[in-house]
Amino acid sequence: MNKAFITGANKGIGFATAKQLLEKGYYVFLGSRDLKKGVKAVEKLNHHGFTNVKAIQLDVTDNDSIMAAFNEINKKISALDILINNAGINGGSPYTVLEASPEQFKNTFDTNVFGVASVTKVFIELLGKSDQPRIVNVSSSVGSLTLQSDPTWPAYDYAKYGVYSASKAALNMYTVNLAYELRNTPFKVNAVCPGYTSTDFTDRNGGEVEIAAQRIVKYALINHNGPTGKFFSEETNPQTGEVPW
Template sequence: MGEKTAHQKIALVTGANKGIGRGIVEQLAALGMTVLVGARDPRRGEETAAAVRAAGGDAHAVTLDVTDQADVQEAAKQVEERFGYLDVLINNAGITGSGQVAPDEAHDQVPSSVDLAMVRAVFETNVFGVIAVTNAMLPLLRRSPAPRVVNVSSHAASLTLTSDPDGPFAVLLPSAAYSPSKSALTALTVQYANELRKDGVLVNAVAPGFVATDSNNHTGFLTAAQGAAAVVRLATLGADGPTAGFFSEEGSVPW
């Protein structure tokens, strides 16, 4: 096979077999990227990749549980051997910790009565998993001419929004697991961005909005495609794009 004249962009999306993750995969593939579909369940990952290929895109399934260090290292090894570099990392995998319930029904997250094991499980995926995957993929990202990392956060990460007694979050129950995990993720985003700024790696967090997904019993009012759009925009930033930011489709989200 002859060498490609143009640089073929490779993107890895975690938690990519459904919801916002799948929307991201579909949109990146439509832009001509080769997309690696990270999924805990190999069968579901392959189903998503096959559907993207059937629609004319280039997608491949990668078995990836972000809380499993062996999975993470194996995924990095597969990307290394097959492509040798990575251009885009979307840390999308996340759990609410409350099962499939709307956020305002998450009684088990109230700080004074929360199960500490549940808090640990949420942070394991939403924070520690992001560190594990990002660090495993960084050597590959450094070989890209325009590396981009996007961490999928939530408006619930915003201390400004959640602390406002008259704001939109005032009607929701306090959360000791999900919301703080996403606040930690945005803080982590800034620290990675600061470290990698000199290397041209742009690292941003995004709040997709209230998207109808399994995690809220599809009570959200945005489609997965709408939620994915902001993520894709940050994944395809030019060299003059922002880093260490927190954005939604409407613009910057307050910290």
């Protein structure tokens, strides 16, 4: 049975992603900063008949928490097949770069960039023991420098979440470099925008969470001929999915 670890998976897109991977026969480690919320999420999944799932306490901004999560998972499995770096924050208001505080930038980058790098660094060895390791970094189309600077982009005038978009642009560059460094291995590493989705993150505005999760799962399950080092937003580009950096 293949194994997956999803950060920030006790609710929203992460939870829906966990459910879809369980439906496909995966064993899922469900990361949650608050373990009690993670346990409740697992209980919901158990109620729907899914038993191959376990809640893991994980605060991606805390190195001790990351190591504890690794040690717990490492004791249970010999290889990890999928890592989905889903945990993220929107940075809070004010959203413009001139009004946002330095603390907003620091806190957002701690979770959305440094947290991803820290979790990936710790789990890379366990992923490397898989025959087809996959890493999906959950990004956003607002992290595209090309789109954000294009006045003809439909979202040009309302997608200026300065702090959040800056963190996702940095995450995208991390993804490019990670894919490059793993280019001669079986790893596939991609950045995926799930789209504007109705969750707590968006105050319940946007599309269906199941569709967002499908977009993530698609790139978590690509075969050995699949892409790596790419940026996908099927909401932005329904034809090929790929969008410019």
